Amino acid sequence: MEFSLGFGKQSVKFQIDQKNLMGVLEANKVSVDSMDGEEVERALKNPIGLPRLKDIVKEGEKIVIITSDITRPMPSKIVLPLLLEELYEAHISNEDIKIVFALGSHRKHSEEEKRYLVGDEIYEKIECIDSDVEDCTHIGITSAGTPVDIFRPVVDADRRICLGNIEYHYFAGYSGGAKAIMPGVSTREAIQANHSMMVRKDAKAGTLDENSLRRDIDEVAKMLSIDFIVNVVLDEKKNIMKAVAGHHIEAHREGCKFLDQLYKIEMDHPADIVIVSPGGFPKDINVYQAQKALDNAQHAVRDGGIIILVASCKEGLGEHTFERWMTTAKSPDEMIVNIQKKFELGGHKAAAIAMVHQRARIFLISDLEDGFVRRIFLEPYGNIEEALTNAYCVLGEDAKVLIMPYGGSTLPVVKNS
Template structure:
């Protein structure tokens, strides 16, 4: 059977014999009503747990809208105009609105990237800035010891509106909701303190209620309140099939429930070989982002099996501390031991990859140099078919295969 995967801004093809194929892990085909702009407008008219935004907004007040950076698939250029139109209906002037791109620990944007995220018309109308980890206000400390250090423009705003997309997150449970603030517009020290709880057993994909990372970041909102959220769920074509608006927990949880109906996929058996991809640009822009697909794929592969990760990684590893940890480690196992003794933001993703390597090999199909890939404990390939053929050579001609074309967003769950 032939398959086609996203790879950067293009696609790549490969085939697997039908007799070897256990199945393809795809988002469920849901019957949806409205999509894209129409679905966002519906959600805005039916907010969960709050009044409508146009009833909450006060003209003359300083309003910030926090949205995702270029590494996220959040369609800001679709959602922002709708939210801004509602603010204008309340009498809010464009000059009182600032859009803040939540960088977390990621790099700053170019002006062209900001224009891409905003859309050309809004880019010329509404002020937009990147968050800055060095420009912050300390607002308090959570019970877990996380400093609530928030980008000054957000901390000083009169009203905060958070936008985001909801997908699975390998230790916060799900993206979206309060994550726009913590870690989105927080300092590196704050992010590090919150993320240090990833080593706890309940900090895992698809868990909310007992997840220590999620509990901590939502507690931070007591010190930096969110007035309104608009979160979306995307299908495999990256169109909006569900939007939720309103209270930062109540609306977010409704979005998470919808995601589970679409993307939590039961599998009868684990596979000897799992072939996965984050889904192309921007999710495979670097290894730091592509790691999410690995973390979901680990739930589908047998112990001693092989995961083939198809990810361009055109920008390399993508984060300096992550690069330091993974290149300096003598063995993959040492990263797990080190993160438990000395948690460091960036090192946490290196340790997460090492946890996958404890159970299975990783074949990496990327644009990275072969020697560099070997240094990060993976086996390098330039094309998918070569990786598939080598995996069968190692696992045997009768090896069973699962395909994950949307590895960053689909969560395999054993029956």
């Protein structure tokens, strides 16, 4: 049987014998009444836990809209025009609006990338800026000890509107909601303090109120108010299936419930081999981003199995501290020991990959050079068939294969595990 997986901005095809195919982990079938712009418009007119945005903001107020950077699939250019209509109905002028790209610890954008994210018309009439970890205001400290240091233009605004897409996050539980503020527009030190809680057992994908790290993120909004959110859930082709708007907790949680209906998938037993793709660009832009799909895949593979990660990673590793950890460690185990001794932002993703190594071997099909792939403790292959052939040699010709075409989105849950 022939299959196709996203790889960068293209796709790769491969064959699997029917006797080996355990299945394809795809989204659950969920019917919706509206999609894309129509769905966003519905959400804006029916906010959860708050009045409509046009009834919240006042003429003359300074508005900041925080949205995702280029490493996220958030369709800002669809959501922003509809959001702006609400602001214009309240007589907010373009001069009083600022769009901030939440970089977190990621690299800055080029001007072309900013234009791409919001579209030509909005880019020409509204100021669009990257968050800057060097230009932050200290607000306080959370009960968990995380410093709340936020990008100054966000703090100085009269109103803060957060945009984002909701998907599973391997230690924050879910993306979206207050995550646009922490870590989105926070300092590296603040992000590091929050993310250091990833080593706790309650910090895992698909958890919220019981997740201490997520509670720390949400607590930030008690110190710096979030006036409105618009979050979306995307299907495998990046179409908007669900939009939620309104209160940063109530609306976000409703979006998370829909995500579970769509992407939390129960399995009777784990697979011997999992072939996983983040879904193509931008989720496989670098190893730092592709790690999320790898982390979800580990929930579907048996102990001692093999994960075949199909990710372009055209921009390399993607973050300088992550790169240092991945290229200087003597072994994956060393990274786990080091992160337990002293947490370092960037190193946390290296340690997360090392933890997957404890469960399964990791084969990588990418645009990276073979020597470099081996240097970061992954096993390089030129194509999926070649990787599968070797996996069968290791695990047996009857090994069962599970395919995860959108590994960053789907969360496998093995029953009674």
